[in-house]
Amino acid sequence: MTLAAAPKSEPEFDPMLQTAMRTSEELVSLMNAFFVRLDTRRSGDFISIADEINKAKSEIRSLRPQDISETRLPTAGAELLAITRDTENATNVIMTAAETMLGLDASAPDVKDRVDDEVMKIFEACSFQDITGQRVSKIVQVLTQIEQRVSRLAEAIGLDDASPPELTAEEKRQRDLLLNGPAIGGPETQQADIDDLFSADATSSDADKLNSQDDIDALFD
Amino acid sequence: MSRRVLILEDSRTQAIIISKMFQRAGYEAICVVDQADALAQLRTQSFGLLVLDVFIEARNTLDDLEVYREMAPQVPIAIMTAGQIDNPDAGATALNKARRARVNFLLPKPFFYDDVKQVCEDVDAFWTRNGAENSLSAAG
Numbered sequence: 001m002t003l004a005a006a007p008k009s010e011p012e013f014d015p016m017l018q019t020a021m022r023t024s025e026e027l028v029s030l031m032n033a034f035f036v037r038l039d040t041r042r043s044g045d046f047i048s049i050a051d052e053i054n055k056a057k058s059e060i061r062s063l064r065p066q067d068i069s070e071t072r073l074p075t076a077g078a079e080l081l082a083i084t085r086d087t088e089n090a091t092n093v094i095m096t097a098a099e100t101m102l103g104l105d106a107s108a109p110d111v112k113d114r115v116d117d118e119v120m121k122i123f124e125a126c127s128f129q130d131i132t133g134q135r136v137s138k139i140v141q142v143l144t145q146i147e148q149r150v151s152r153l154a155e156a157i158g159l160d161d162a163s164p165p166e167l168t169a170e171e172k173r174q175r176d177l178l179l180n181g182p183a184i185g186g187p188e189t190q191q192a193d194i195d196d197l198f199s200a201d202a203t204s205s206d207a208d209k210l211n212s213q214d215d216i217d218a219l220f221d
Numbered sequence: 222m223s224r225r226v227l228i229l230e231d232s233r234t235q236a237i238i239i240s241k242m243f244q245r246a247g248y249e250a251i252c253v254v255d256q257a258d259a260l261a262q263l264r265t266q267s268f269g270l271l272v273l274d275v276f277i278e279a280r281n282t283l284d285d286l287e288v289y290r291e292m293a294p295q296v297p298i299a300i301m302t303a304g305q306i307d308n309p310d311a312g313a314t315a316l317n318k319a320r321r322a323r324v325n326f327l328l329p330k331p332f333f334y335d336d337v338k339q340v341c342e343d344v345d346a347f348w349t350r351n352g353a354e355n356s357l358s359a360a361g
Contacts, residue, residue, distance in 0.1 A: 123241045124333045127235070
């Protein structure tokens, strides 16, 4: 005996439920297309951001920050120290020679020879200029390399200079009174003008006015 | 012989310093800043000593020693150099090369008046000896 297979029958749903299901399916289909478009756009944005990050990383890598901090800057620093040492030594020799000449007896028979000896010491002391020139060139070279790398990085990641920070009261005073040392091409007060202020008229009435820091500051305004 | 020294030095300050030292030692100092000027001077007057800096702009004077020897036969040559700060071996290399080329004097920078004075004394002795030999060979 064979058993006849039971006939398959579609489940009976409420027609309203079937309509709701069809509507839902159409809605899901519509939303799916929307989400696919949304994902694609966001995905593109994220890819673009990732590209920018990779580009920035690559530029930072080409900046070779470790080379700058471990090699270039210490080398430039060592050269600056050597310049300071050499100029200091030369200055001492020159001042000593000048002092010796000031102390010579002008009526002594060998005064010319002794002056010549001291002048020659001054010339010898100036020999440091040869190596110092090379040292300064090396420092300028390091600064130029760093400047080029930083400019390339700023350009690559689209950075503009921020507006300069507001000066503090002390910084303003230093700027206004030119207390930051000599600037190339001025506008510092000329040495001759300063010399005039402190020259022979120290006993004059003008000099008597130099009583306070404000009076002295006013000279440099 | 002439107590005149030709100084090839491209740093004006160094040229002044070196020429003052030779002047004090009793020499007339003529300073030039490149090889063209040096050769022009050698064509117009005689010198008792040539003092040549090694690194002049992009050139190495040691490569041109034969030119100087042809222009100023028998004239003693002193080679001076401070080396190159980017190449710490350059100074020693140059001085060894100069010695192998049998230049008469080596003056590593910085040098002092006493060094110049000694070179001048040796140059005077050289010309005294050389002049005597020339006289003997002329007499022979």
